Amino acid sequence: MPRPPDPDRRAQLLRAIVDHLERTGIDDLSLAPLAEAVGTSKRMLLYYFGDRGGLIAAAMEFSRxxxxxxxxxxxxxxxxxxxxxxxxxxxxxxxxxxxxxxxxxxxxxxxxxxxxxxxxxxxxxxxxxxxxxxxxxxxxxxxxxxxxxxxxxxxxxxxxxxxxxxxxxxxxxxxxxxxxxxxxxxxxxxxxxxx
Structure with missing residues (x-):
């Protein structure tokens, strides 16, 4: 049985993602370079946010x-x-x-x-x-x-x-x-x- 996502780790990743996107922009967002920039893997981004769209939606929610x-x-x-x-x-x-x-x-x-x-x-x-x-x-x-x-x-x-x-x-x-x-x-x- 898969382990449920850690909400604290997700929040930590989300803060790092939003901070990174504010500096670099969101126009050509690609998950692999983003993952490297925030110290994780593309697989972990997909695990916590589903896909690129889920990640953008979570970043927007976090930012408002x-x-x-x-x-x-x-x-x-x-x-x-x-x-x-x-x-x-x-x-x-x-x-x-x-x-x-x-x-x-x-x-x-x-x-x-x-x-x-x-x-x-x-x-x-x-x-x-x-x-x-x-x-x-x-x-x-x-x-x-x-x-x-x-x-x-x-x-x-x-x-x-x-x-x-x-x-x-x-x-x-x-x-x-x-x-x-x-x-x-x-x-x-x-x-x-x-x-």
Whole structure:
């Protein structure tokens, strides 16, 4: 009978994998060179993650803050704004701050190589968008406005993360994040866009 995977060893490998992918990029990910870089074998990567897709999915999951927890107790616009600010801090100051690079790489690749990376990019958006949309509804927004507000928070903060990584101008980007959160949460109604 095969021995069950060791969760501590899997977590240790996952940390090393994510650290490596942040430095080298994910575009031409190959399991054999990755295994060598993190001090294991391709066979062990397959044992712990199944395949290349499973490894990417695990790395993405490991790299994202627990958005469900951050937005769990939202029931007012004020708490929604506070949770959105907490998300910004998690992305730019917390343990995940270095992990944002991996997310941005996968999202970019999902547009240029959609057959390979599209599912991971969509999942990365949905897994964050869904709990924030729920939080907007719990704070009193109608369903359609909740989805729009959550999209503004998710996509806006993600864009500001990229700006911060590129420019390192924290004061300006923090001010923009505060304005974005305020605009998303304390607006009477979203303007219609001509179609």
């Amino acid at each position: 803050p627990d958005v469900g927890q951050i937005f769990a107790n939202v029931d007012t616009p004020e708490r929604l704004a506070a949770a959105s600010t907490d998300l910004w801090h998690a992305l730019t100051r917390g343990a995940q701050r270095h992990r944002v690079r991996l997310l941005l790489q996968v999202l970019a690749l999902s547009t240029t190589a959609p057959d390979t990376y599209g599912p991971y990019g969509r999942r990365a958006v949905e897994v964050v968008l869904d709990p924030i949309t729920t939080a907007f509804r719990d704070a009193g927004f109608p369903a359609d406005e909740a989805a729009v507000g959550a999209t503004l928070v998710v996509s806006g903060l993600r864009g500001l993360c990229q700006d911060l990584l590129v420019t390192t101008e924290r004061e300006r980007v923090d001010a923009a994040a505060a304005l974005l959160v305020h605009s998303a949460v304390f607006v009477d109604a979203a303007p219609a866009i001509d179609r």
